[in-house]
Amino acid sequence: MMATPRSLKNQLRLWLLLTMLVVLGISAAISYSRALHYATQAYDQALLRTVLALSDEVVVDEHNEVRIELPEVASHLLSYNEGDHIYIRITGPDGKLVFGEADLPLPSSPTGGNQEFYYNSIYKGEPIRVVTFALPVSPEPNAHNILISMAETTAKRDAMVAEMVEEMLLPQVLMMILAAIVIELGIYFALKPMHDLKEALHERSYRDLSPLDTNSPPLELQPLIQAMNALLGRVKAGLQQQQQFIADASHQLRTPIAGLQTQAELALRSNPPDSVKEPLNFMLRSTTRLSHLIQRLLSMARTDAATTQLKFQPVSLTSIIYEECARWIGPATDKGLELEVLIETQHDHVWGDALMLSEMLNNLLENAILYTSAQGLLQIRLWQSGTQLLLQVADSGIGIPPEQNARIFERFYRLNPNQGNGCGLGLAIVAEVAEHHNASINISAGLEHPLTHDTGSQFTVKFDCYDALPENSRPASTDPQ
Numbered sequence: 001m002m003a004t005p006r007s008l009k010n011q012l013r014l015w016l017l018l019t020m021l022v023v024l025g026i027s028a029a030i031s032y033s034r035a036l037h038y039a040t041q042a043y044d045q046a047l048l049r050t051v052l053a054l055s056d057e058v059v060v061d062e063h064n065e066v067r068i069e070l071p072e073v074a075s076h077l078l079s080y081n082e083g084d085h086i087y088i089r090i091t092g093p094d095g096k097l098v099f100g101e102a103d104l105p106l107p108s109s110p111t112g113g114n115q116e117f118y119y120n121s122i123y124k125g126e127p128i129r130v131v132t133f134a135l136p137v138s139p140e141p142n143a144h145n146i147l148i149s150m151a152e153t154t155a156k157r158d159a160m161v162a163e164m165v166e167e168m169l170l171p172q173v174l175m176m177i178l179a180a181i182v183i184e185l186g187i188y189f190a191l192k193p194m195h196d197l198k199e200a201l202h203e204r205s206y207r208d209l210s211p212l213d214t215n216s217p218p219l220e221l222q223p224l225i226q227a228m229n230a231l232l233g234r235v236k237a238g239l240q241q242q243q244q245f246i247a248d249a250s251h252q253l254r255t256p257i258a259g260l261q262t263q264a265e266l267a268l269r270s271n272p273p274d275s276v277k278e279p280l281n282f283m284l285r286s287t288t289r290l291s292h293l294i295q296r297l298l299s300m301a302r303t304d305a306a307t308t309q310l311k312f313q314p315v316s317l318t319s320i321i322y323e324e325c326a327r328w329i330g331p332a333t334d335k336g337l338e339l340e341v342l343i344e345t346q347h348d349h350v351w352g353d354a355l356m357l358s359e360m361l362n363n364l365l366e367n368a369i370l371y372t373s374a375q376g377l378l379q380i381r382l383w384q385s386g387t388q389l390l391l392q393v394a395d396s397g398i399g400i401p402p403e404q405n406a407r408i409f410e411r412f413y414r415l416n417p418n419q420g421n422g423c424g425l426g427l428a429i430v431a432e433v434a435e436h437h438n439a440s441i442n443i444s445a446g447l448e449h450p451l452t453h454d455t456g457s458q459f460t461v462k463f464d465c466y467d468a469l470p471e472n473s474r475p476a477s478t479d480p481q
Helices: 008-055 072-079 155-203 219-269 274-307 317-334 354-370 426-436
Strands: 058-060 066-068 086-091 097-100 116-123 126-136 145-153 313-316 338-343 349-352 377-385 388-395 440-448 455-464
Touching (some): 008 126, 066 097, 155 219, 313 354, 349 455, 354 388, 426 455
Antiparallel strands (some): 058 066, 126 145, 388 455, 440 455
């Protein structure tokens, strides 16, 4: 079972945000601790002052009876505390209740004279904070103390702590949110070179083996790009060796194949016996087909080599049409074909490589001549439609079934291997040239043959018209035609 790929962006985001949450949690704990400390200290001091005020009202008479002379108004004021409940307990040296709540919790350990003791407890189901002050009856060391205790529920303390924590944490939370946004933007811009590298590779043709740019990417990507450039270099060298081998082998085969073809033709002209004539005809057909295959292999090798060193510039399709027609007018005439050229635009320039465009038209014309029977028609048309130039080659040959349109551009694919001397490479070369020029190819029904009434094929190649582009957006030519 394959492991699920991990996202580097998500990992960075997770670790950074986790770190921020941990820091925020630690900060919240510290803030709560400090807020609780200061709130407790403030309210404890208020309780202690009240207890000390009560101690001034405690009186011990001549019979050692303890009583508190507390006016009724003062008693009501002591028991009133908005938001909290106040509880008081005063016990004499003998532990007898003098005033207040009899069951209010006392300190767990004895306290010395003139000392206060703070502690937390639960009273009537509510948490309370208690301060107990030990008021000595006499200066004797072993004398018992009067215990004055005052308890207060913690509602106001909790509210104060919550408010203080909120005041301290709110700016931190806002800063964390701002930091998260900055981190997200930082991750995006930090990883953008990787995205740009991916897009650059995605947009490349499989034949583009030029080195990647090593100037703009960040330092961390340099080793990866250098390794990829080294790999591209090795692949390019391997392809060049393969192309050179095909070209060399094709050149080496041309001479002996041409010799065999000539000898077979000479032998047939000498009126050989019927037992020899059929093998000679078979040899002539085979050598003719093999010669055509070798020529196509040379053409493919030239096309493959040209894709690694394309020289794009404004190219006149009219000039290429006339050059290729001059090359093929002889074979077309010998076969009894009528060749018609229609140039219907003056804006005939495209941005491309002249050699590859010539090779494309050469293959289209050769293919049309090869599969069109005698007395057939060939038509080359060039016209403009909006911002596009359309180059059309139509014939009255055997035609192509619509269901085969998608496969005829595959290398070595032929509709009928027993028909004609084709080898299935011409249209593959046409498709590769169109791909490198960002052109599209459309196949439709062609012309009708005047004798056989066959409907041939029509290939329409659509280019972006260079002359229709705004001057400020036209690519600059580095190798003028």
